[in-house]
Amino acid sequence: MHILGSNSVDVGLQKKAVFLLTDLADFQLNSGNSGLTFVSERFLLKSVTDMLSEFDLDLQEKVLLAIRSLLKLPSTDARDFESCGLDSVLCRLGVQLEELPSEEQKEYAGEVDALRREVLMLFEQKLKLGTAAAAVS
Numbered sequence: 001m002h003i004l005g006s007n008s009v010d011v012g013l014q015k016k017a018v019f020l021l022t023d024l025a026d027f028q029l030n031s032g033n034s035g036l037t038f039v040s041e042r043f044l045l046k047s048v049t050d051m052l053s054e055f056d057l058d059l060q061e062k063v064l065l066a067i068r069s070l071l072k073l074p075s076t077d078a079r080d081f082e083s084c085g086l087d088s089v090l091c092r093l094g095v096q097l098e099e100l101p102s103e104e105q106k107e108y109a110g111e112v113d114a115l116r117r118e119v120l121m122l123f124e125q126k127l128k129l130g131t132a133a134a135a136v137s
Contacts, residue, residue, distance in 0.1 A: 001041075001043060001044050001047065003017040004017050004018065004021070004044065004047040004048060004051065005043065005044075005046075005047035005050075011054070011056055011059060014051065014059060015058065015059055015062050018048070018051065018059070018062045018063055018065075018066050019062055019066075021044075021048070021066045021069075021070075022062070022065050022066040022069050025066065025069035025070050025072075025073055026069050028073060028075075029069065029072055029073055042080050042083070042084070045070070045076075045080050045081055045084055046084045048063055048066055048067060048070070049067070049081065049084040049085065049086050049089055050084075050089075051063045052064070052089045052090070052093055053089065053092070055096075057105065057108055057109065057112055060093065060112055061111075061112045061115060064112065064115045064116055064119050065115070067081070067086070067119050067123075068115070068118065068119050068122060071119065071122045071123055071126055072122070076126075077130060078123055078126035078127040078129075078130050079127065079130055081123060082123075082127060086123055087120070087123065087124075090116055090119065090120045090123070093116055094113060094116055094117075097109045097110075097112060097113045097116070098113075
């Protein structure tokens with residue numbers, strides 16, 4: 001969590017930590033093991049969401065993959081991501097991806113943007129399900 005939440009840590013190390021987080025979330029999702037409760041802690045979700053503001057396409061892609069995996073977990077509450085400002089961060093990222101200057105980056109940016117849209121869709125769906133479930137309770 002310290003690596004993900006610190007701006008002074010090397011980007012390469014942050015990428016590896018995000019990749020590990022994605023693997024842990026995917027493992028939990030595929031195994032049905034709910035023992036890894038730290039993957040849905042608010043501090044961790046906030047740290048991961050904040051990493052989308054970095055100007056590194058590769059890091060942003062890895063963070064989007066991690067968020068997608070975290071959103072798929074039943075233990076993750078979309079309202080926690082909402083309180084982290086995920087929707088506004090995803091919108092800002094979309095604008096940033098549209099404004100990339102070089103042609104060679106545009107193709108990769110298009111792939112990252114498709115992933116961004118998928119994450120936004122998952123987030124909105126999970127948020128609606130959570131709101132509907134809260135209304136029923």
